[in-house]
Amino acid sequence: MSMDVRDLGGRPVIIGAGIAGLMTALQLAPEPVLLLSRSPLGADASSMWAQGGLAASLGDDDDPALHLSDTLAAGDGLCDAQAARRIVYAAPAAIEYLARFGVRFDRTPAGALRLGLEAAHTRRRIVHARGDGSGREVMRALIAAVGSTPTIAVIEGFEARRLAMEDGRIAGVLASGPTGPAFLATARVVLATGGIGGLFHDSTNPLGSCGQGLALAAHAGAVLADLEFIQFHPTALDGPGRPMPLISEAVRGEGAVIVDETGRRFLDGVRGAELAPRDIVARAVWKHLADGHRVFLNVRERPGPEFARQFPTIASACKKAGIDPVRDLMPIRPAQHYHMGGVAVDGSGRTSVTGLWACGEVASTGLHGANRLASNSLTEAVVCARWVAESIAGTPAHRTKPAIASDRPSPDPTTVRPLLSRALGVLRDGEALKAAARALLPPAERKDAASDPAAVGLMIAIAALRRRESRGAHYRTDFPHHAAVARRSEITLEAALAAARELAPVLEGVT
The missing domain is CATH 3.90.700.10 (Succinate dehydrogenase/fumarate reductase flavoprotein, catalytic domain)
Known part of the structure; x- marks a missing residue:
């Protein structure tokens, strides 16, 4: 469906068209919604590449309490137990919901769902679709459903550059596409932009996934949580x-x-x-x-x-x-495979910025803690999309003032990728983290193609530097032991920039 992007009529805008974005749009129907995708649907989404499937307690020997126990154990003391409980208990119904959308899950000859086993699960509870093509099959069904839903308008080839603010709340999306810059006036925005794999040399994610959702939220003043926890697939x-x-x-x-x-x-x-x-x-x-x-x-x-x-x-x-x-x-x-950290959200996906929600890998719900349990991520995206949609639908729409759109360069992580790959890998240490923060500060403060990836990398580096312990996927060779108390971390872009400036070396001869 095509539409004039200058006339949104107050409808919400969803940035990102992976499973989280598509599901949120479908859950909002019949409320009109705009889905913004930087590429043709499914072409550049991590969801399309997901192999493992979705975790849900569906076996005769399983129940949500066991799934929760495994999730909390993998999270190494850092999960939000209430959020995790709510999500895993909703997981079986989410599988049924996807099946109604036409997802062809793998089944036994008797017609029961075929359940697989993955690391740190004590039961077989991984639901697959077309073997290791689970993400592709779920995306196929959801893209077809979006295409047949007249209230969902899809704009492909446009990438969000900034979130416009008015009186401390969301007022629109500054985007850029083949026809140049565009301003999407809206008071309700959902970030569903995926992860940060493009910031690393060795990653299983699309190279275009370089944390742009985190940058959008950070520049709008949002609080981000647990950024230091990055999962490396072995x-x-x-x-x-x-x-x-x-x-x-x-x-x-x-x-x-x-x-x-x-x-x-x-x-x-x-x-x-x-x-x-x-x-x-x-x-x-x-x-x-x-x-x-x-x-x-x-x-x-x-x-x-x-x-x-x-x-x-x-x-x-x-x-x-x-x-x-x-x-x-x-x-x-x-x-690098998955980012447990993200934009801090509540149980409805609301961020600290009025009018801004986040869903999927870009969000930090508290489910994953310090180390995501295998196949919990797609489940989280499907489950949380419904709660995000319910929250948006319950938030009154209001018109915002149009603004003049100015173009910004597309994010390019090429120059910062070596810094993050060296300092924020499987093993970390304080001196390397400090060096990375110092090097990331200048590009983060500029306004060029490297600035957003550098800003995201800087926030991650400062968060990792502040966590003086080893927990889950965050391992400090200079602090190899657990801290006595597990605490989630929070950071803003402003705080990260200030911390990096304090680390900047004093120039010789300058007083």
């Missing part, structure tokens, strides 16, 4: 391609093992071994690589000949790399 296919192909945790759930070049399973002494929480496996693999070893995933025995049928997406990536998983070992290394 089994990305090691090769020259970027982004790196993901080898889903579900492969290890079906019996694959991690070995080195000698064939040794060096995780044997780790509790849970290959199915330990992701941060533990990622650090073990990282350290083994640093010691000069090579690391591989061995699927030759399990799943064995069934591998290509169960995991067609991964099998295709291996074939492109010249690897036959049934005969060859698959080289792996950790890669």
